[in-house]
Amino acid sequence: MSHPDTLKPSTAMTTSRYAWTVVALLFPVALLNYLDRQMIASMKVxxxxxxxxxxSEANWGHMLAQFKWVYAVFSVVGGYIADRFSKRYAICASLFVWSAITWWTGHVQTFEELIWARSLMGISEAFYIPAALALIADYHGSLTRSKAVSIHQMGIYCGVIVGGFSGYIADSPTLGWRLAFDITGIVGLLYALPLLILLKDKPAVPAAVPAPATSSGELGKLGKALGALFSNGSYILLVLYFTLPAIAAWVVRDWMPAILQKEFNISQGHAGVSAALYWQAAALVAAVGAGVLADRLMRRTQRGRIYVSAMGMMLIVPALFSVGNAPGQHSFGLAIFGLILFGIGWGFFDCNNMPILSQIVGPQQRATGYGFMNFVSMTAGGMADWIFGIMRDRGVGLNIIFSTFAGICVLSTVLVLLIRPRDTERDGGAAL
Structure with missing residues (x-):
């Protein structure tokens, strides 16, 4: 097989076009992946x-946490399977299964059934993000990787925005929350087949020195892959950096509709849209700009993506103070300002995580590496959802909770600046 640097111009151009086709194919999957998550938050009442x-609120928080804990465990498994076998099949199977479970969610009758539905949803959705981002990284090199990931993440933000409007559907006596889950599940099932036909794994470049044969089973190979990741100090820093801000982000995503509704006495529909639209729209716009900026800075310094991500994290700090203090100030406008600022910072942060990972981990470990990052992040996010519900039951002030989140994000900024990027691939998998 030819090395990518020696491909004929026509072949390179075809590869370049398909690299962007991959992003386009995955955009609606990313949308559906987060649409379901936001719907459950927006239609809570x-x-x-x-x-x-x-x-109780604690039980609701437990249900949200259950999804995250299951998702966390299976993110590692899903990432490893994508690296070891096929990112394409991991993505398509994940979409099909989670769409079927989304449909079933609209038919549950008890809390126990809801817990089971969200648990199975966590398993099926866990296989998507590590595989999808690793596949994009396979096709895009250092000059386009942040921009490509940012466009994919726009699908996530669009899903959250659309999910925010589901509160109006839930409020409608002729529609209802169950219909929203029915329709979303059917759309995903219908898209899974054409995606399977059109999506392709990138052919692997043969290694210069073949890896030695091993008789260890898949569990042993997974252990070796994780061992290699844990020996990388920059990877451990990235795991912490990826996790700490997500504690606040999951509370904002899962609880903000209920917070706005209760604190400002507005309707479920209005609260759902306000909680999702402003910060996700801001993140959507910011991610594109941050992706372009990060790719350009990479031409000057290998730390370009790290600097852009750190800039975003510093914007999140005042945003959390604003959101936490808005109810005490009786200022809905301050809450919305905080959410918009949070979205801008999150866009800068979110579009650069896989690209930074790609600077410290080789192509054969990226899905596994991102899967473990998801494992730690989602475990912490699940605990945050559950504990937040308990704290709300006990009357702990929002200003105290969100000020703590802000302090955690200051620590995160320090961590990302300590990461040391390196050349992890010689071909870059660049899309021209």
Whole structure:
């Protein structure tokens, strides 16, 4: 097989075009992946009213946490399977299964069934993000990787925005929250087949020195892959950097509709849209700009993506103070300002995580590496959801909670600046 640097111009151009086709194919999958998550948050009041056995805020937080804990464990497995076998099949199977479970969620009748549905949803969705981002990184090199990932992440933001409007559907007596899950599940099932046909894994470049044969099973190989990652100090820093801000982000994503509704006495639909639209729209716009900026800075310094990500993290700090203090100031406008600023910072942060990972981990370990990052992040996010529900039951002030989140993000900024990028691939998998 020819090395990518020696490909004929026509072949290189075809590869370049398909690199962007991959991003286009995965955009709607990313949208669906997060649409379901935001719908459950935006329709909380209707779901709890229709399923009385949910009972308390703590139980609702436990349900949200259950999804994250299951998702966390299977992110590592999903990432390893994508690296070891096929990113394409991991993506398509994940979409098909989670779409079927989304449809089933609209038919649950008890809290126990809801817990099971969210647990199975966590398993199926865990296989998508590590495989998708690693596949994009395979096709895009250092000059386009941040921009390509940012466009994919725009699909996530669009999914959250659309999910925010689901509160209006839940409020409608002729529609309801169950119909929203039915439609979303059917759309995903219908898209899975054409995606399977059109999506392709990037052919692997033969290694210069073949890897020695090993008789260890898949569990042993997974252990070796994780061992190699854990011996990389920059990777450990990235795991911490990826995790700490996500604690605040999951609370914002999962609880903000309910917070706005209660604190400012607005409707479920208005609260759902306000909680999702402003910060996700800001993140959407910021991610594109941050992706372009990071790719350009990479021409000057290998730390370009790190600097852009750190800039975003510093914007998140005042954003969290604003959101936490808005109810005490009786200022809905301050809350929205904080959410917009949070979205801008999150866009800078979110589009550069896989590209930074690609600077410290080789192509054969990226999905596994991102899967473990998801494992730690989602585990912490699940704990945050559960504990936040308990703290709200006990009357702990939002200003105290969100000020703590802000302090954690200051620490995160220090961590990312300590990461040392290196050349992890000679061909770069560049899209021209």
């Amino acid at each position: 209707s779901v709890m009213r229709d399923i009385p056995s949910v009972g």
